Amino acid sequence: MLQIRDLSISMRKDLRPLIEGFSFALNPGDRVAVVGEEGDGKSTLLKVIYDAEMVEGYAEWSGQVLRDGLLLGYLEQEVGPGDGALSGYEFCCKEPAFLESSPGELALAAGKLGVPVELFYTDRPVGTLSGGEKVKLRMALLTLRRPDVYLLDEPSNDLDVETLEWLEEFILNCGKPVMYISHDEALLENTANVVLHIEQLRRKTLPRWTVAKMGYRQYVEERLGRMEKQAQLARKEREEDRKRQEKILKMEQQVQHRMDSISHAERDAVARLLKKKMKSVKSMEHRFERERGDMTELPETEEAILVGFGPGVGIPAGKTVLELELPELRTEDGELLSEGIQLNVRGPEHICITGRNGAGKTTLLRKIAALLLPRGDIRAGYMPQSYAETVDQSLTPVEFLTGGSGEKAVMTRAKTYLGSMKYTPEECGHSISELSGGQKAKLFLLKMILDSNNVLVLDEPTRNFSPLSGPVIRGMLKDFPGCIISVSHDRRFIEEVGENVYELTENGLVKI
Template sequence: MSTLIAAEGLGHGYHDEWLFKNLTLGINPGQRVALVGINGAGKSTLLKLLAERFSPLEGKIVKNKSVKIGFLDQEPSFPEGYSISDFIFSLENKQQQLIKEYEELIEDPNPDENTLNRLYEELSEHNAWEYEHEIKTILSRMGINHLQQKISTLSGGQKKRLALAKLLIEDPEIYVLDEPTNHLDIDTIEWLEKLLTSGNKTILLVTHDRYFLDNVCNTIVELDRGKIYNYNGNYAFFLEKKSEREAADESTFQKNKNLLKKELEWMRRMPAARTVKSQSRINSFYDLEEKTKQRSDNQKVTLNVKMSRQGNKILELNHIGQTFDDKKIIDDFSYVFKRGDRIGLAGKNGTGKSTLLNIITGFLKPEKGNVDVGDTTVYGYYKQGGLAFNEKERVIDIVKSDAEYIKMADGQTISASALLTLFLFPPKKQHGMVEKLSGGEKKRLHLMKVLMQNPNFLILDEPTNDLDIDTLNVLEEFLENFPGVLILVSHDRYLLDKMSEQLFIMEGNGGVSIYNGNYSEYRISLDNAKDIPLPKAKTQEPNTSTKESKKLTFKEQKELDEIEETVAEKENEIEELTKSMANIDSVDYKKIQEKASQIEALNVDLENIMQRWVELSDRAGN
């Protein structure tokens, strides 16, 4: 199989520090590769090098000149003064230019009839109608509707979706995608999964979304301490093989460490005779010393900050109402928060999730109703947009501006520097400027500042954006043990499934519905609702029908008597499955989905049994 693109002896770094050296990687046609690694490992840099956005300091990128690469940056840039239409439609593509002219014309309330007829004919002549439908579908899915709108007026999320839409329309030979699911709602992510896995697309992507990774990719490449490791399989397979590799690395490191100790003793003996020592053994010593220095312990972010005491009264929303531009965002919503509430906030983009969060936290006063906050409630609000850090400020000074010392869950008080170390910011990074941090490291710093407040009411708005998977696993472990109230907004279906026990569904028309269960259970219930046929219209029974015909038969009476026992059995099964889900390992999300499906099926059975009970009970009472 011919390689489409390859990196040979690649080396790159910033600020006099190498991210990687002598790195080799090849991508074949039809391969869908996920690039994983901790924040700051160099994933985004590697993507940009492969997409030929700039040249490496060492090595080269090899590909056929005719191979077209489509690149989605984390923060895409656009030509000055462009409209959406200018950006989307390529001047070199005749079909696209016809579609552009047609789409712009039909946006006009009074289109010129002659021009419209000409475009109909030309679009048919160039077989562009199917292509026009594909383009409109992509733009609609990305929430792009007004082609004449200037790009400069779009939000950061809208710009990311616009850049992704253009790439999907161009359909290049190689897709290079940096966090493609950021700023997409879950419905759009599921649509994107199907699109990327159709045909024989070649893809290299960085994503934190484990469901998306498993559903799209067939190869995982890990970038770890400047080296590449390949895994042909899904995320669970990658974790298994990675743990085996790390165990082997640890064994090798300990052997090298013991050998280095012996060699050091040999080097220290008879220093005056150093020149007559075996030169090859001396060289081996320095090589061994270098290998041992390069190895760093597999550290994990530590999240164990103290939670503030929580009283009986936490937060009450009383008949909340909010509109923007005459559109109802929230209409008469009430809820009393209880200890241990774990709520996922779901809904399409633009349905008002951030508005509700701002009302809850007091950043926005509702037009109607009131918010009653308990005296002991302490918010921790991790916002989607992140914090506006001063790029020229030192990392440690940003933390010290909040507190010099921080109380931990075990009662200990530690310094700002020690806390930064627990969050994987070594002394060198602590005293460096914020501008030198990667996007993911800035997000980790933001998360740390939120947790420093010792909140008992934690709100996480898209916490998975730009965080590496290792940090997400630790965050999940922290959240599982967090005793306070949690509200989670995330397009990461795995995180929603694992962390929420209840959903607030923003319906888009002002309504906020409450669903008891996690996201997978909710989606299954929606799918099941679609499959249930509508009830037939009831017809009036003839007057000749007697009451005797409605009486229960012996078999039906026996069925009614046994239903109560059946209901209890079903409820016990649901309870046992729910308990077992809590004990499933956080990375085994397929098993979580399987359990959720079983629970949903049991709930459907239980509902049918209860309907039958109502029917039989009514007849028995006649």
């Protein structure tokens, strides 16, 4: 049994506490979903549990993690620095379990994940693999290790629907305790039996954690219901208190007016009575003040906040946004991915492209972005799957949003928008490389809002948003009056945002 006792974690740079006094026992059969807003420390918690040395550069911690001889298996959110240049085979050889596995075991692991066994031996650099292929390859290597506990940081990122279904079955039936972070609401609802909710309240100065031994949907519904009841009771008590204060104030004014208007002849007798009444009123006021300290608190919650697109980002219904005819789609290495691709987009259509991992969706979207971004008749914005693809990670969020402009009004506007999305002043001064994946994704959307983009080209836009932010993001994009051309495996996103859905196959785009 994995035990955590009185664990506290804080950031080195700004001393911000991420989690305090956390105690927990991971038992056989537990499938623990770790949820929370972007930048709240979910990934850092998993790293401390697995190997605290992984956070030494940016975080401090105290407490105990008792592993009791257990072999922990950890899936990092991204491929490690420097590994992208390795070939697939070189990358696999870094894992001892791969070298010790028989060809039959390798074939079985590859088959379960729906990847060719040749992927273990490929000469292709890991950095050129699709996002889903990277996750599958690392999951296969992890299962070869046969750990006693699985710690999975965003295992659902970039997986196609078929592999997501495999991942659900794996979490449910692997027979080992699993603690995992995921932004896929369907995965959470179908697999979790324990929810660990990490929050940052009071502008990220007060950490709070909650452990609920129940399914994710039940937790969300009970939490919302409980907080709504608390809020109703708190509002009712405050309204009653307001009426009492008004009554007391009126009584005080009446007594004071009577005292000011009594004649000299009746002053002594009446004044004694009025003073007695005033004393009674003051006593009542003091009693109400004491009761006010016992009033129900308004619930403290960390809600997902995202500013919306302003006016003027619509697209006329007949406007031609894209007329794409692509005889062939190939990788940078020349591998043929698809043939005969055609895609016509007009007006405020919301297009979603899906398909198996490695089909070439990101490659296709890059080509679409290259066509649309230079156009002068539209204002296109692009969110790549890998944020470093188009953004200097050494920039601060403010520098990214302002384009380096030192103009006071421009900087003030950027900081105001960042504040509305719960960036602290300290985080506004951090480099983008120090931000969480979800915070980076919010930056891209915020940039599109500030630039008034009316065409959004989005590669897996919800992949790094928390399941609590997800509904807010989907609602905003669903109501977007401009055009969206996106790639996604997010089942909720496809259902709610994708008005026209296409699957990328070897024979082009097929409308679903």
